Structure formats: structure tokens, C-alpha cells
Amino acid sequence: MAWNRVAVVGAGLIxxxxxxxxxxxxMAAGAFRAAVGSVDHGFDxxxxxxxxxxxxxxxxxxxxxxxxxxxxxxxxxxxxxxTRIENACPSGSDxxxxxxxxxxxxxxxxxxxxxxxxxxxxxxxxxxxxRAAGGHPVYTRGESAPVLFAPFATRHMHEFGTxxxxxxxxxxxxxxxxxxxxxxxFRNEVTxxxxxxxxxxxxxxxxxxxxxxxxxAAAVLxxxxxxxxxxxxxxxYVAGFGTATDHPYLHEKADFVGLxxxxxxxxxxxxxAGVGPAELDMAEVHDCFTITEILDVxxxxxxxxxxxxxxxxxxxxxxxxxxxxxxxGGLLAKGHPIGATGVAQLTECWWQLREQAEDRQVxxxxxxxxxxxxxxxxxxxxVVNVLTTNR
Amino acid sequence: xxxxxxxxxxIEEETRPxxxxxxxxxxxxxxxxxxxxxxxxxxxxxxxxxxxxVVWEEATGRATLYTHSTxxxxxxxxxxERVPYVAAVVExxxxxxxxxELVAAEPADVRIGMALEVDYRDLTDEVTVPVFRPVxxxxx
Numbered sequence: 450m451a452w453n454r455v456a457v458v459g460a461g462l463i464x465x466x467x468x469x470x471x472x473x474x475x476m477a478a479g480a481f482r483a484a485v486g487s488v489d490h491g492f493d494x495x496x497x498x499x500x501x502x503x504x505x506x507x508x509x510x511x512x513x514x515x516x517x518x519x520x521x522x523x524x525x526x527x528x529x530x531x532t533r534i535e536n537a538c539p540s541g542s543d544x545x546x547x548x549x550x551x552x553x554x555x556x557x558x559x560x561x562x563x564x565x566x567x568x569x570x571x572x573x574x575x576x577x578x579x580r581a582a583g584g585h586p587v588y589t590r591g592e593s594a595p596v597l598f599a600p601f602a603t604r605h606m607h608e609f610g611t612x613x614x615x616x617x618x619x620x621x622x623x624x625x626x627x628x629x630x631x632x633x634x635f636r637n638e639v640t641x642x643x644x645x646x647x648x649x650x651x652x653x654x655x656x657x658x659x660x661x662x663x664x665x666a667a668a669v670l671x672x673x674x675x676x677x678x679x680x681x682x683x684x685x686y687v688a689g690f691g692t693a694t695d696h697p698y699l700h701e702k703a704d705f706v707g708l709x710x711x712x713x714x715x716x717x718x719x720x721x722a723g724v725g726p727a728e729l730d731m732a733e734v735h736d737c738f739t740i741t742e743i744l745d746v747x748x749x750x751x752x753x754x755x756x757x758x759x760x761x762x763x764x765x766x767x768x769x770x771x772x773x774x775x776x777x778g779g780l781l782a783k784g785h786p787i788g789a790t791g792v793a794q795l796t797e798c799w800w801q802l803r804e805q806a807e808d809r810q811v812x813x814x815x816x817x818x819x820x821x822x823x824x825x826x827x828x829x830x831x832v833v834n835v836l837t838t839n840r
Numbered sequence: 841x842x843x844x845x846x847x848x849x850x851i852e853e854e855t856r857p858x859x860x861x862x863x864x865x866x867x868x869x870x871x872x873x874x875x876x877x878x879x880x881x882x883x884x885x886x887x888x889x890x891x892x893x894v895v896w897e898e899a900t901g902r903a904t905l906y907t908h909s910t911x912x913x914x915x916x917x918x919x920x921e922r923v924p925y926v927a928a929v930v931e932x933x934x935x936x937x938x939x940x941e942l943v944a945a946e947p948a949d950v951r952i953g954m955a956l957e958v959d960y961r962d963l964t965d966e967v968t969v970p971v972f973r974p975v976x977x978x979x980x
Binding site: 473487572592593595596599603607648650652653654698705 | 881887909916928929
């Protein structure tokens, strides 16, 4: 039996991209207005009595003081209870999880979860990915983000025969989906040959195996499930969630063919939701690199360990496949504005479950959708949220 | 004025013996006297059994390559000047793994499981870091 104590009654985002002309506060306001405007029966912003803001690295956009007290003024809610949540790449999905607990506890009635991230205003050597992924503070240095994932690809290929073409198939699928998503940063098709011929970054990953650095913001509105009908006739409920940690430093990983934080978080979410992978109609998963989606689909139980490379190659995770993965274009095409990423994935799940995803709409059979992020140093933290239309 | 660089370790009280040994071309790890398991990086307690009976031990420096990636882009100074280089996870003969760099190897010749031995790179007068190189004759 799904948990279902909290409902998502509104969700929205701003088109992702290189938003040099938009400041942090403007992006936040855009996402908030989009979420408010999405509520079927209308929504008075003054109803919000708590907000959780996901921003991974507020020091990078030039106004170092960003925190829980910045966003309320930007969106016209000065005075509201507001807390910033930082939990690496799952910051947005963890802010959602915390927001759900705030509503379910009865402490807050209407909660805004908003993710905002500025990635492109600084040069790459000053940027979040270079500075955030420095390795162990004592023993290893210079582990840029691709260095944290490429050794997994090497080992996965060694143990299971995963090929560069299987990695490329993930990029091809997600770029295709991005062409169908008006909010995506990249809206162009790529071919397997394009991916294989792209400049090398960290072998075996090339440029098109990597997600871009993207600016963006997204927001969702949560209420108690009992009040959902006040706002919409098509509520989406929070069936369950889970989070977990793992060793953050690569030398202590159990192996290099899976991300244990994902497996643990998914197990907790599935148990809470009372469902498993077989009940999912779609999933938005963390594809910061092509290899990451392959690890994800295995760690989330969509296929056996070692078989993840085949799913995209054989179309099983396409929009019309057995279990569509990243119909939004994923991080690879839609982009990865870190604090906003999870909230935007949840928005995609919300649209899909409400059959509002237009050209990228998946077939609904069971009424469950899964959202997943994994990240931090060495993929040391993961969050999984499961949404449903079933009450 | 020297440019900001990001390859220098932060040397703390707890880990100073490791770095002082590295300057002398010795690789120090830690072993737990209670459960017998060796670990890296050095901790004040055993990560296997939480015993505080952990002692320094000089490793043989022999290792095998567990996984790797040849880095072609890294914008963090001074790594950008070193590309392409081989980032590596190696498994020490004593058991623990280390994240390190594989030197003196052509990226095309690097294979999981190849035999390695420790080497050292002097970064400054004070700081030397362990790196690894293929054992002579192990490159196919």
C-alpha cells in the first residue's frame, strides 16, 4: 500500500539553457509562477506556509549570501518559513523528500519546493564541477566530475562486455527525447557516429557522453493528500521515497559496476510505495554521463546487473519502450542545473502521470513514476521518489 | 606569487606520517591489530571493526590495476597541463585500494589487472605523492 499522504498539485519549470540574461532570483520567480499557474483550480501564492530551496552551490553566481532567506523575497513571499537544502546532485529531489515530510508531519499545510542553479556564469575552471569534485581532501586531487564516472565505464566494459555503442545509445535516445521537450537545453538529434567521434573527455567518455552545464529552475507545490481535491481533479500522490549514502571516495567503492547509494535508496522507496520496477510506467533517472544511466537502470532493478547497456540499444527505455527512461531528455539533453534537476524531473513525472507530456507522452498502465538522482563525491548520496495517480 | 593549484594535499596531524614517509619513498598504510585488516586512507580507527588499535605499516608497493580512465580534459590547475594522464584505482597487495595516477604507461597499453609498483612524484620541496607505474615487462 502506497504511502500517499502528500499530493503534488502544481509543478513547473523555466526553459533550461545558458541563461546569461537571467539572474538567480529571476529564474526562481519564473519557476514559481510556472508552478502556481499549473494548479487546475487556481492557487493563491499566500497559501504557501513553508518553502524548501535546493541550490547546490550558491557561491558561484556572484552573490555569495544566497540561502533560505533569499528566495522568498524574490518570489513575493517574504516572511514565509524557508530553508535551503544542499545534498549534492540530489539536492532538488532531497528538498522534495523533506518537503513531503514537512506536510505529512502536519507542521506545514502547503509547501513549495523550488530548485534553482546558476552553472554558466563562471568559467569552467572556476565552475561548480571543477571545484566541487576535488577528490579526497587529503589523498586524491583533481577528480573532475567525469573522472568520478569514467572508471566505472571502464570496469563495466571489462566485466560485462558493455560497449561504446551501448553508451552512445543512451546519448542518442536522450537527445532524441530532448527534441520533443520545449524545456530542454539541447534540442538536436545526435547519431551513434556523432557520439563515437566526439572529442575525448575521460576515456571511454567523450563530449556527448557528458551532460552540459546548464542554468535552470523548477518548482512543485505540495499539500496534504486529503486537501488535494481543493486544488485539482487530477492529483498526483507521493507513493514513497528513500535516500542513502555510500563511500564518497573511489578507492573505497565495493566495486565499479554499480552505485550502492542508488540500490539502497530505491529499496527504501519501493518498500514505502509498496511497488517495484514492474509497476513503473516511466522513470527520470540521473544520466549525468551515459554510463550513469546504464548503472542506474541496473541499480534501480529495471534489469539484471550487467545488462543495462542493452536497454537503450534495444529500445526498451525509449518513450514507446517497455519502461521509458528520461523522456524529458534527461540530464544529457535537458541539462543539469543541479539544485533544479530533481525538481524538474519530478515535474516531468507529474506531467507524464497527468498525460500532459504532449509528443513525449508515455503509455500509462500502472500509474507509477520514479525519479532518481545520485551524486556528490564518488556518487556518495542518492535519492529516489515515487509518484502515483493511484489513491 | 604562484598560481593557485589544486593538486596539493592538505596535510594534517593525523596523516603527516604518511606524507613524511612518501617524501622518503616509502608507502605507509594502516593495519588493525584487532581484526588484521589493512586500510587506506589512514583512519584513527579501523573502518572494518572500529578498533582503535591501528598501526602504521609499510606497504610493499606492489599492486594491480583495478580500473582506470585516461583524462583528456581537466580544467583544474595544474591538471590541465598534464593531460592526457591516466587516473587509476589500484589494488595494493595488502588489500586496500588507492586512487592514484598511472605513470610511464601508454594509455593504449593500459589493462585492468596489470601488475604495478609504486613510484613517487615530487610536487614541491615538502610534498611528494605516491603514483604507480607498470612493473617492467608487464605491458603487453
